[in-house]
Amino acid sequence: MSTSVTTQGPTPTGSGLEAPSRIARIQARLDSVAGSAFIMPAVLVVLLLSIFPLIVSLYVSLTRLQFVKGGFQLTFVGLDNYAKLVVGIDKDHFLGVFSNPAPIGWLLFGLVVVWLAVWLARFVRGPNFSIGGLVSRLFSGLVISAGAWLIARTLSPEGRPGTVVVTLIYVFTGLVVQYVLGLCLAVLCVQQIPGRRFFRVVFLLPMMITPVGVAYLFRMLADTSKGPFYPVWDMLGLSNTSWATNAWSARAAVMIGDIWQWTPFMFIVLLAALESQSVEAIEAAVVDGANRWQIFWAITLPGILPVSSTLILIRMIEAFKIMDLPNILTNGGPGTATESLTLHAYTIWRTLDIGGSAAVAYMLLFIVTFVGVSYANEIRRRLSEA
Amino acid sequence: MKLWRQKQSIFTPSPVGLITTYLVLGVWAFVVLFPLYWIVITSFKVPIDVDGGPFYVPFVDFKPSLHAWQYILIGDLQNDTFRPYRNTVVVSLISSTLALFLGSTAAYALTRFKYHPRVGTILMFIGCVVLSIIAVTLGAPWQVAVAVSIVLFLILLQTVARRFKRALANHDIAFWMISQRMLPPVAVVIPIYILFQRLGMLDTWPALIIAYVGANLPIVIWLMRDYFQSIPIELEECAAIDGASRYRTFWSIVLPLSLPGLVATFLFVLVFTWNEYLLALFLTNANAQTMPLTVAAQNATRGPQWWYMSVLILIMIVPVIGMAIALERYIARGMLIGAIKG
Numbered sequence: 001m002s003t004s005v006t007t008q009g010p011t012p013t014g015s016g017l018e019a020p021s022r023i024a025r026i027q028a029r030l031d032s033v034a035g036s037a038f039i040m041p042a043v044l045v046v047l048l049l050s051i052f053p054l055i056v057s058l059y060v061s062l063t064r065l066q067f068v069k070g071g072f073q074l075t076f077v078g079l080d081n082y083a084k085l086v087v088g089i090d091k092d093h094f095l096g097v098f099s100n101p102a103p104i105g106w107l108l109f110g111l112v113v114v115w116l117a118v119w120l121a122r123f124v125r126g127p128n129f130s131i132g133g134l135v136s137r138l139f140s141g142l143v144i145s146a147g148a149w150l151i152a153r154t155l156s157p158e159g160r161p162g163t164v165v166v167t168l169i170y171v172f173t174g175l176v177v178q179y180v181l182g183l184c185l186a187v188l189c190v191q192q193i194p195g196r197r198f199f200r201v202v203f204l205l206p207m208m209i210t211p212v213g214v215a216y217l218f219r220m221l222a223d224t225s226k227g228p229f230y231p232v233w234d235m236l237g238l239s240n241t242s243w244a245t246n247a248w249s250a251r252a253a254v255m256i257g258d259i260w261q262w263t264p265f266m267f268i269v270l271l272a273a274l275e276s277q278s279v280e281a282i283e284a285a286v287v288d289g290a291n292r293w294q295i296f297w298a299i300t301l302p303g304i305l306p307v308s309s310t311l312i313l314i315r316m317i318e319a320f321k322i323m324d325l326p327n328i329l330t331n332g333g334p335g336t337a338t339e340s341l342t343l344h345a346y347t348i349w350r351t352l353d354i355g356g357s358a359a360v361a362y363m364l365l366f367i368v369t370f371v372g373v374s375y376a377n378e379i380r381r382r383l384s385e386a
Numbered sequence: 387m388k389l390w391r392q393k394q395s396i397f398t399p400s401p402v403g404l405i406t407t408y409l410v411l412g413v414w415a416f417v418v419l420f421p422l423y424w425i426v427i428t429s430f431k432v433p434i435d436v437d438g439g440p441f442y443v444p445f446v447d448f449k450p451s452l453h454a455w456q457y458i459l460i461g462d463l464q465n466d467t468f469r470p471y472r473n474t475v476v477v478s479l480i481s482s483t484l485a486l487f488l489g490s491t492a493a494y495a496l497t498r499f500k501y502h503p504r505v506g507t508i509l510m511f512i513g514c515v516v517l518s519i520i521a522v523t524l525g526a527p528w529q530v531a532v533a534v535s536i537v538l539f540l541i542l543l544q545t546v547a548r549r550f551k552r553a554l555a556n557h558d559i560a561f562w563m564i565s566q567r568m569l570p571p572v573a574v575v576i577p578i579y580i581l582f583q584r585l586g587m588l589d590t591w592p593a594l595i596i597a598y599v600g601a602n603l604p605i606v607i608w609l610m611r612d613y614f615q616s617i618p619i620e621l622e623e624c625a626a627i628d629g630a631s632r633y634r635t636f637w638s639i640v641l642p643l644s645l646p647g648l649v650a651t652f653l654f655v656l657v658f659t660w661n662e663y664l665l666a667l668f669l670t671n672a673n674a675q676t677m678p679l680t681v682a683a684q685n686a687t688r689g690p691q692w693w694y695m696s697v698l699i700l701i702m703i704v705p706v707i708g709m710a711i712a713l714e715r716y717i718a719r720g721m722l723i724g725a726i727k728g
Contacts, residue, residue, distance in 0.1 A: 030631060030633070031631050031632050034632040034633065035499040038491045038495035038632075038636075039491070039499075041491065041492070042488045042489060042491065042607065045488060045596075046563060046566055049578065049599075050566045050569065050574065050600065051512070052515065053569075053573070053574035053577035053581070054573070054577075055519055056519060056576075060576060181414075184410070185411070185414055188407050189411070193407060201710065202415050202418055203414065203415070204710055204714075205418055205422060205703075206421075208657055208706045208707060208710060209702075209703055210663065210678045210699070210702060211663065211678075212663050212681050213698075213702070216681070216682075216685070216690060216692075216699075217421055218421075220428065221421055226436065226438075226440060227440060228424055229440075230439060230440045260418075260421070314608075317567050320570070323664070324663060328682075341570070342570050342571070342572055345570070346572055349572065349576075357572065357576075358576065361572045364570045365568065365569055365570060365573055368568045368570070369565070372565075
């Protein structure tokens with residue numbers, strides 16, 4: 001890649017002015033390529049391991065694997081794999097079973113549409129209007145309302161959410177709960193109390209266990225007849241029923257495992273952010289007679305917003321890839337009720353439909369990219385306005 | 387600037403506040419520790435005590451037994467435990483170190499140099515990669531395809547690509563790097579499998595190490611970039627005036643200054659590689675198998691062998707906890723600087 005490099009800050013000296021010795025010349029030459037030398041290894045590794053697989057995956061998602069004599073071949077089938085997911089035989093699995101939304105579904109969908117319309121109207125009448133901006137906002141608006149429509153129709157009483165909606169439920173519930181929990185714990189741990197170091201190390205532990213191990217651990221804990229909570233189930237008269245046969249309780253089990261494992265990540269970063277906040281503003285507020293609650297909302301929370309936004313973005317990217325927990329805890333069941341998109345791709349892959357699996361993975365990539373980029377843009381805009 | 391951790395005077399919690407605090411922290415500590423306690427006691431149970439219902443307290447509810455520990459550590463499985471453990475240690479240490487080194491040089495470059503990669507060049511590059519992949523799938527030998535597309539790329543670079551004036555900037559490169567984490571692993575694992583299969587490197591350490599370096603570079607770059615930005619540039623200018631080369635400056639001034647960030651990033655990357663499952667599942671077989679696979683393999687035909695699994699999880703987590711305790715101060719500080727500017 002040809003990159004033109006301009007240096008900023010320190011410039012190499014010793015070349016040109018005095019008669020350069022051989023060593024100085026070599027050093028100057030080396031320094032002049034420093035810009036490339038520093039970044040090229042990383043770029044090459046990422047190119048090799050990301051761009052190449054990405055293109056190959058895209059190609060694979062447009063093909064179908066066939067076994068022929070002495071091996072296999074990939075037959076080009078165009079967009080068939082994607083069509084199968086969106087309108088074909090895998091639609092129930094991927095998008096879900098549609099039905100007429102309940103009144104609350106209609107209401108929510110209506111609210112989303114109204115909110116989008118207001119947002120667009122504001123942009124059109126606002127000072128930053130441009131055609132490109134309008135096109136991109138129209139596009140996002142369409143995608144968001146399509147998503148809301150999908151959620152409203154598949155979460156209705158007769159409908160059944162597909163893997164897309166289930167993944168979105170995992171990601172957003174997990175993010176909200178983990179963030180709130182992590183923030184509460186961090187706010188408490190930042191106080192000067194005896195034993196805080198103990199709590200900090202203990203709270204980090206779940207993150208250190210391999211996700212596969214966490215999944216098996218929760219399978220052990222969630223067993224209603226042999227697990228440690230047997231007395232509780234027994235008291236409720238539920239010891240012979242299984243949470244795994246009900247779609248929502250199975251999803252709840254998956255989400256509890258996810259929350260248990262990843263709250264520590266939120267906790268440690270927020271704790272660090274709180275610890276480095278300046279206390280002068282807080283002292284001033286105390287002098288002015290503000291109570292703790294006011295201080296939290298007016299000073300502490302705005303202070304950690306930039307950190308929070310990065311944290312949520314990183315965690316969101318990772319949360320979309322959830323797979324071990326549903327795979328081991330519920331095996332995706334009952335039916336496909338707890339399957340995430342990654343697990344969906346994996347189950348298809350196990351049936352050797354590599355093209356279909358790559359198509360699911362690409363759909364997931366589109367969703368993550370859309371959500372991630374919209375989120376990042378929105379945050380950047382908010383932060384620059386504030 | 388005064389910091390939270392230095393202040394004692396305001397907000398020394400009232401007795402009621404203190405009790406509430408300990409109550410909440412205690413509840414969460416219980417939530418965290420109880421599952422771990424369950425793993426520990428399960429590792430000392432004989433199968434009948436696991437399958438027969440919940441037993442909570444060793445020596446009271448059930449008689450602890452070392453059978454699982456014996457089986458994993460000194461029994462038949464010794465070879466099957468030792469090898470994956472060694473693989474995990476070697477692969478995660480080497481790949482985390484490499485990722486840290488490559489990532490921090492790139493992060494340093496992104497904060498101290500300005501790059502202007504041309505859009506045209508990038509498009510040409512992607513085009514040539516696509517062309518060579520198509521050529522290979524149509525049956526051309528891959529050496530020829532790669533050679534031809536490199537030549538084509540260089541020719542196009544000298545002629546057509548110069549006409550594109552539009553260029554990207556550093557933050558575009560950084561976003562491109564982090565966007566690599568957005569790819570779901572299942573999307574890239576098949577091509578990576580094919581790649582290493584063609585190179586004859588399946589089931590070896592280098593294959594896993596290369597894959598993990600690629601997977602973790604974006605995190606390292608993203609965390610270290612903000613860290614380097616916080617280091618004052620004056621020191622480097624002084625070094626340059628004294629005649630130090632840029633490499634020397636980086637090695638003996640910038641790296642030592644950013645030690646906390648390096649340590650924290652290293653620990654995060656190490657935990658990720660230590661526990662990684664999917665790539666290892668595809669890329670290894672018997673020889674280079676890592677511990678997460680061994681844990682999962684305890685789910686045998688007779689159902690999950692909880693006792694063995696618990697032992698394995700415990701011996702896996704101990705070294706990481708040790709490092710976490712030793713480096714706990716660094717984690718908090720290092721993470722913060724990585725995250726604060728985002």
